[in-house]
Amino acid sequence: MAMLTATVTDCPIEAPRALPPVDVDQALARSAARGEVAAFETLYRRHIARVHGVIARLVGHHGARAEDLTQETFVRAWQALPGYRFESAFGTWLYRLAANTALMELRARRSRPQSDGDEGLDDFGTPDSAGHATALSLDLERAVATLPPRARAVLVLFDVEGWKHEEIAEALGMAVGSSKAQLHRARGLLRARLGGEA
Numbered sequence: 083m084a085m086l087t088a089t090v091t092d093c094p095i096e097a098p099r100a101l102p103p104v105d106v107d108q109a110l111a112r113s114a115a116r117g118e119v120a121a122f123e124t125l126y127r128r129h130i131a132r133v134h135g136v137i138a139r140l141v142g143h144h145g146a147r148a149e150d151l152t153q154e155t156f157v158r159a160w161q162a163l164p165g166y167r168f169e170s171a172f173g174t175w176l177y178r179l180a181a182n183t184a185l186m187e188l189r190a191r192r193s194r195p196q197s198d199g200d201e202g203l204d205d206f207g208t209p210d211s212a213g214h215a216t217a218l219s220l221d222l223e224r225a226v227a228t229l230p231p232r233a234r235a236v237l238v239l240f241d242v243e244g245w246k247h248e249e250i251a252e253a254l255g256m257a258v259g260s261s262k263a264q265l266h267r268a269r270g271l272l273r274a275r276l277g278g279e280a
Contacts, residue, residue: 103128104171104172104173107125107128107171107172107173108168108171108172110122110125110128110172111122111125111166111168111172112168114160114163115163115164115166122159122160122163125159125172125176126156127177129173130152131134132177132237133152133155133156133171133176133177133180134148134149134152136177136180136181136183136184136238136242136243137151137152137155137180137183137184138237139192139223139227139234139238140181140184140185140188140234140238140239141184141187141243142226142227142228142229142231142234143223143224143227144231147187151180151184151187152181154183155176155180155183158179158183159176162179163234177243180245181239181245181253182253184235185235185253185254188231188232188235189254189255191231196200221276222272222276225271225272225275225276226238226272228275229268229272230267230271231262232254232256232264233265233267233268233271234266234268235250235254235255235264236250236261236265236268237264237268237269237271237272238266239253240261240265241265242269247261247262247265
């Protein structure tokens with residue numbers, strides 16, 4: 083009996099391990115794909131901030147527009163989940179869906195008459211609610227928001243989201259060389275708008 087007690091007490095008992103975030107997302111996505119609303123609501127809460135951030139950067143931080151496109155992204159995600167093949171991480175799939183939703187809206191706007199210039203300069207330099215208008219990150223966000231739409235889209239997709247020029251070119255309906263030129267243009271405009279320090 084003493085030997086059995088010693089063996090049992092010497093054996094460490096492992097607590098169940100928490101699933102990595104990617105596995106949690108996959109499990110939730112599988113449940114949501116079967117129509118479980120609570121699982122989708124959890125995915126929404128887990129990813130809303132990043133989805134909104136991607137979209138806001140692409141559309142130039144136009145608040146109501148970014149909010150509408152964020153909601154549209156999640157509606158599309160809910161509708162597309164039954165066809166999601168789980169070949170990539172759920173987050174990767176969702177952020178690409180968000181970017182594509184914003185890009186479709188940008189293409190639709192491009193087909194309407196509108197300037198390709200500095201329409202966002204009216205908002206440049208306005209203080210945020212916390213009063214930190216001079217913080218570099220806020221200045222950078224505002225400067226990115228003032229870029230012409232195509233240059234901004236390429237910059238965000240390449241530098242922030244990590245897309246390749248081939249992917250950007252396909253998504254925006256341009257040549258790979260045009261994507262590279264737009265990135266160069268965007269970076270130059272940012273340097274100029276941030277006083278040559280970008």
